[in-house]
Each structure stands twice: as structure tokens, then as C-alpha cells.
Amino acid sequence: MERLVVDGFGKTVSAEGTNVVVRECSGGERKTLYYVPAESLRQVIITGKGSITVDAINLLAKNQVDVVVIDYRGEVTAKVSPVEFRTVKTRREQYYAYNDGRSGYLAKRFIEGKAKNQYALLGTLAKTRKETDPAAFEALVAARERIRPLIEQVASYPDAPVERIRNPLMGTEGMISDIYWKAVKEVVPAEFGFSERSGRNATDGANAMLNYGYGILEGEVHRAIHLAGLDPYAGYLHADRPGSNTLAFDLMEEFRQQLVDKTVLAQMTKGIVKPSDFSMKEGTCRLSDDARKGLLRDVLSKFEDFTATGDVRIKWCDLIVSQARNVAKYLRGEAPSYEGYYLRW
Numbered sequence: 001m002e003r004l005v006v007d008g009f010g011k012t013v014s015a016e017g018t019n020v021v022v023r024e025c026s027g028g029e030r031k032t033l034y035y036v037p038a039e040s041l042r043q044v045i046i047t048g049k050g051s052i053t054v055d056a057i058n059l060l061a062k063n064q065v066d067v068v069v070i071d072y073r074g075e076v077t078a079k080v081s082p083v084e085f086r087t088v089k090t091r092r093e094q095y096y097a098y099n100d101g102r103s104g105y106l107a108k109r110f111i112e113g114k115a116k117n118q119y120a121l122l123g124t125l126a127k128t129r130k131e132t133d134p135a136a137f138e139a140l141v142a143a144r145e146r147i148r149p150l151i152e153q154v155a156s157y158p159d160a161p162v163e164r165i166r167n168p169l170m171g172t173e174g175m176i177s178d179i180y181w182k183a184v185k186e187v188v189p190a191e192f193g194f195s196e197r198s199g200r201n202a203t204d205g206a207n208a209m210l211n212y213g214y215g216i217l218e219g220e221v222h223r224a225i226h227l228a229g230l231d232p233y234a235g236y237l238h239a240d241r242p243g244s245n246t247l248a249f250d251l252m253e254e255f256r257q258q259l260v261d262k263t264v265l266a267q268m269t270k271g272i273v274k275p276s277d278f279s280m281k282e283g284t285c286r287l288s289d290d291a292r293k294g295l296l297r298d299v300l301s302k303f304e305d306f307t308a309t310g311d312v313r314i315k316w317c318d319l320i321v322s323q324a325r326n327v328a329k330y331l332r333g334e335a336p337s338y339e340g341y342y343l344r345w
Contacts, residue, residue, distance in 0.1 A: 003045060005300070013044065044068070045068050046069045073202070073284065074211040074214060087230075089332055097236075101160055102330070103162035104158065106338060110250045114254060114257070117258055125187055125265070143183035150172055151176070154169065154173070162236045188206050192206050193275075197210070202284055205278035208278060213263060216260075225248055225324050234246065253340075254340045254341045259316060303315070309341065
């Protein structure tokens with residue numbers, strides 16, 4: 001199964017029988033760009049300005065295909081998902097868990113997965129720079145050693161209702177992330193002007209790319225949570241906010257480093273993107289169309305790559321679904337524990 005990316009301006013997604021059709025109007029002519037069976041798709045990603053018909057939405061929903069709309073900043077502005085299934089017991093337990101130790105337990109597992117992936121990625125970056133950039137190597141190794149005891153600190157928090165441990169847990173997570181991003185700064189070429197992780201309103205090219213990459217990842221994680229029968233808006237680690245996909249943000253923590261951070265760093269350090277690919281508009285750094293399309297292509301390609309979990313090789317996109325289902329199994333009492341995924345290094 002594949003993803004259909006509808007990018008640019010003036011494109012329309014419609015349905016013809018059991019097929020999804022994408023056409024573009026240019027110079028008074030209608031050109032067919034894609035003509036694919038809906039059953040062959042797993043997701044449609046729409047960026048830029050275009051339209052989608054109700055018939056297309058119905059056809060996609062019938063084939064369990066979700067539609068994700070992403071803006072230029074990488075924010076997911078809309079999602080259209082098929083009707084939920086197997087949700088009653090799962091969601092009932094998901095909501096009950098917020099007030100018992102399961103919520104704190106899962107929050108800890110998400111942070112552990114994130115921190116261990118940060119630890120692993122710093123090791124990978126250090127290994128490739130040991131001979132070519134000794135100063136960066138030393139900084140990366142030192143950062144890893146500072147993170148190690150903080151991972152143990154996360155594990156030491158009690159399995160209590162998350163509201164009792166969220167503040168100290170997020171405090172530890174903040175210390176780990178501060179160490180991580182300061183180390184990553186040693187790797188990002190100076191001409192990109194990266195000084196720190198700035199969040200939603202990107203102030204430099206690196207942050208603009210990270211934000212856009214995380215938006216792509218959010219769409220993929222949201223799909224996995226939907227397939228698992230969970231409520232994407234009822235998380236544990238991230239506090240409730242109206243309209244915020246807090247459970248998606250929770251589960252994303254395990255995958256940011258290996259799927260997005262690594263991809264962004266590779267594009268910058270290999271010269272695939274350059275400072276000229278970015279511009280400031282209304283106080284926010286924006287990617288050029290070519291840079292945005294290149295990042296979208298590489299992150300989606302990464303989803304289809306294989307990774308290892310135990311003795312099993314699995315696609316990253318399937319692993320994300322598996323982890324969402326593992327959360328659901330734990331909440332329903334079908335599994336005694338949950339382990340956040342991290343790449344062994």
C-alpha cells in the first residue's frame with residue numbers, strides 16, 4: 001500500500017468508480033496526474049492549495065484511507081479518518097487510566113523511549129565524526145554520558161496517576177532535551193543559524209525542517225492511533241488542551257529522533273538543503289517549495305524503511321501501528337506491560 005501526496009496549487013482530488021483521481025488545471029486545460037485504486041492507498045497527504053470532493057472522501061473512508069492536510073509550517077490543520085472500530089472497551093479503559101497508575105506508567109515509557117533514542121542518535125552522530133571532527137565527537141559523547149543517569153531518573157518515578165508525576169517527569173525530560181539539542185548544535189552547519197530548539201514558530205532553517213517533519217510524523221501516528229481504536233485527543237504525558245492530539249504527541253516521542261531528526265540532519269550536513277532554501281516571512285522561517293518537497297519525500301521514504309525490534313524486521317510505519325496497538329492492549333489488560341520503542345545502539 002502507498003501514500004498519495006497532493007502538493008502544490010490548483011489540484012483536485014476526486015473519485016471515478018473505485019479509483020482516486022488527481023487532476024490539475026493549468027492554462028485552461030485539465031491534466032490527470034494520478035489515477036490509482038483507492039484500495040491500494042493507506043493515506044492521502046494534501047499540502048498547498050487544492051480541493052477534494054465528497055465522493056473522494058467517501059471512497060477513501062470506505063477503503064480505510066485517512067486524509068491529512070499539512071500547512072507550510074508542518075502543522076496538521078485537518079484530518080479525515082474512516083469510522084472508528086473496536087473503540088468502546090479500549091477508549092473506556094483509556095479514559096479510566098488517566099486517574100490511576102497506568103497513566104503515569106505510560107508517560108514514563110514514552111519518555112524513556114524518547115530519551116533512549118536521543119542517546120542512540122548522539123552515539124551514531126559521534127561514531128561518524130570520531131576521525132573527521134574530534135571536537136564534535138567529544139561533545140556528543142559527553143552529552144550521552146550526561147543523559148544516561150537522567151534516563152534512570154525517569155524510570156525511578158512511581159507508577160502514579162500522571163497528574164502527580166507530570167511536573168517532575170517533564171522537568172527531567174526537559175533536561176534531557178536541553179542536553180540533546182545542545183549536542184545536536186555541534187553537528188548542524190553554522191550557516192543554518194541553529195542555536196536551540198524553538199518549537200512551533202521556527203526562527204531558523206533547522207527548526208523549520210524539524211517542524212515540518214514532525215507534522216508529517218503526526219499524521220502517521222494519528223493514523224496508527226485510529227487503527228488501534230484509541231482516542232488521539234486523550235493523552236497522558238502531554239497535558240490536555242482543546243483540539244490538541246495529546247496521545248499522538250505522546251506516542252510521537254518514540255519516533256522523532258530516528259525518523260525526523262536523523263533525516264533533517266542528513267539533509268543539512270550533506271548539502272541537500274542550503275541556507276538559500278529558507279526565508280523569513282511574518283516572523284517565521286519558511287522552507288522553499290523544493291526543500292519542503294524534498295523533506296516530505298525523504299521522511300515518507302523513511303517510513304517504508306525497515307528497522308529491527310528483537311529478532312523481527314519491520315517497516316517503521318508498521319512499527320508505529322504496532323506500538324499504538326501495544327498501548328491499547330496494555331490499557332485493556334491484555335498485556336502486563338508496555339515498552340517504548342528505541343533503537344539499540
